[in-house]
Amino acid sequence: MLQLMQLPLGPLQTNCYIVACEKSLKAAVIDPSWNGQAIAATLDEQGFEVTHILLTHAHFDHVGGLSELKRQINAPIYLHAEAISMLQQATMQAAFFGMQIPAPPPPDEMLSEGQIIEVGELKLHVLHTPGHAPGHVSFHLPDHRIIFDGDVLFQQSIGRTDLAGGDHDLLMSTIWDKLMVLPDETQVFSGHGQATTIGDERRSNPFLRR
Numbered sequence: 001m002l003q004l005m006q007l008p009l010g011p012l013q014t015n016c017y018i019v020a021c022e023k024s025l026k027a028a029v030i031d032p033s034w035n036g037q038a039i040a041a042t043l044d045e046q047g048f049e050v051t052h053i054l055l056t057h058a059h060f061d062h063v064g065g066l067s068e069l070k071r072q073i074n075a076p077i078y079l080h081a082e083a084i085s086m087l088q089q090a091t092m093q094a095a096f097f098g099m100q101i102p103a104p105p106p107p108d109e110m111l112s113e114g115q116i117i118e119v120g121e122l123k124l125h126v127l128h129t130p131g132h133a134p135g136h137v138s139f140h141l142p143d144h145r146i147i148f149d150g151d152v153l154f155q156q157s158i159g160r161t162d163l164a165g166g167d168h169d170l171l172m173s174t175i176w177d178k179l180m181v182l183p184d185e186t187q188v189f190s191g192h193g194q195a196t197t198i199g200d201e202r203r204s205n206p207f208l209r210r
Contacts, residue, residue, distance in 0.1 A: 002122060002144050006189065007042065010034025011099060014061040015191055017148055019141075020048050021120025028052040028119045029069065030139060030148050031191060033061055034101075036068025043073065050075040051119055054111075056150025057133040058087035059163070060094040060101055062191060067102035076108035078117070080128065083135025086165065111137050127178050131171025132159035138178070145186045153179055153188055155196040158207045175208070 005018040014033035020026065027048035032039050043050055050073050055063060058079065070077065079087060086093075087104055094101045113128040117139070124139040129152050138149040151159040153175055161168040179188070184199025201208060 002141070002146075003046075004146075004189075005042065005046075006195075007033075007039065009038070010061060010064055012061045013192065014064075015189070015193075016065065017189060018043065018046075018048065019119060019122065019124070019148075020046070021122045024120030025049055026051050026120035026122075028054050028117065028122075028124070029075075030054045031056055031062040031150065032065035032069040033191075034064040036065035036070070036072060039065055039069050040072035052117055053077045054117065054124070054139060055079045055083070055087075055107070056138060056148065056191065057136040058083040058090060058104075059133055059151070060090040060097070060099070062150070063087065063090050063104045064094070064099075064101040066104040070105050077105065078109045078111050079107035080111045080135035080137050082130070083133065086134060113137075129174045129178050131167050131169075131174045132161060133163070134165040136174075140182070145183060146189065147179070147182065147186055148189045149179065149191075151191040153196075153201060153205075154190045155188075155193050155201070156205055158205070180208070 001022040003020040007016040016033045017030040019028045115126040117124040127138045129138045132151045140147045186198040
């Protein structure tokens with residue numbers, strides 16, 4: 001069984017997710033957005049052992065807690081190779097928006113399309129989902145009809161593409177080719193806001209009207 005916790009953190013209320021296998025108590029942290037100490041404290045309270053720190057992409061608001069979390073738990077960091085440059089610039093990104101974050105550490109492992117991340121008995125399938133940012137990935141749990149899609153698709157919206165490395169046409173191709181092919185009942189847990197489903201967005205998202 002899967003246990004899921006959603007933690008909206010930081011000035012942009014960026015969602016950090018804790019995904020845990022209830023049988024083994026192994027867990028992954030997806031996008032430690034802010035306040036790594038609070039994330040580590042939550043993990044400790046729940047008795048979870050973190051085996052993976054997974055990054056959908058490297059915008060500063062998704063990695064603001066990465067440095068502190070890494071110091072607290074020392075689990076390996078996973079990131080797509082095309083996002084490394086952006087991770088290295090995360091403190092500059094934050095400063096551009098008038099914020100400060102600790103310099104994030106480099107990744108320990110690279111992510112790629114089709115890779116399967118095993119967290120206890122959970123299997124997270126890696127989808128390369130660029131457009132919002134270079135090297136953006138999503139984590140799909142087909143057995144649970146869940147996808148963690150970072151800043152690709154939101155409830156009634158889509159990811160912005162006006163930041164460095166953004167590409168609107170590529171984002172739309174990603175949404176149609178990688179997300180809209182999933183079953184309607186698939187729950188979408190995004191980087192900001194509340195969860196939605198593929199079916200709801202297919203029917204009513206104004207950005208997906210053809």
